[in-house]
């Protein structure tokens with residue numbers, strides 16, 4: 008967090024040089040990867056109505072949902088560089104901590120590719136990329152509060168699209184989903200040498 012603030016200030020000092028500013032942003036904003044592609048595929052297939060992408064990063068997933076489904080998508084991210092980069096793609100994006108500023112029943116679909124790597128507290132590195140990648144010691148430190156609150160912002164027939172890695176503990180996430188009152192259905196899944204990624208569609212049980 009502290010270093011993130013320093014980086015934002017350094018970027019802002021570049022003044023009107025947008026290319027340099029964008030370069031600085033790329034170094035501190037998660038860029039689209041395999042997990043982003045899987046979330047986009049699932050969201051394009053399952054989302055409807057008003058959509059929120061939590062942790063939008065570069066805004067690439069939100070942009071794909073808009074382009075391929077014509078849906079209105081709001082992106083949110085704790086990282087102001089990410090919100091700015093998403094806005095540069097044409098995504099309506101706000102700086103927010105998870106779901107805090109959004110009103111009840113506001114969205115028909117909520118998508119989230121969370122920071123999920125289990126990280127030893129002694130090895131936390133303290134910058135915006137850590138916030139994009141680290142899920143704390145369990146890998147589930149962002150997934151837990153997200154699942155606790157997502158039912159509040161979700162319309163009655165809404166769907167949550169949540170990316171889960173085998174590194175995070177698939178069964179443990181399913182238990183949290185159940186405790187939050189949702190039923191889970193895998194929508195897309197792909198295995199890589201070190202992990203299997205699944206996007207779950209969550210609907211009220």
Ligand SMILES: C[S@@+](CC[C@H](N)C(=O)[O-])C[C@H]1O[C@@H](n2cnc3c(N)ncnc32)[C@H](O)[C@@H]1O
Nearest residue numbers: 037043062063064084085086104105120138139
């Ligand atoms: C793995 S990246 C995913 C980025 C993008 N959605 C994608 O799939 O390419 C996780 C994102 O969550 C954001 N994030 C981390 N903690 C957050 C929080 N408490 N509230 C909102 N966003 C958060 C990070 O800044 C990062 O952009």
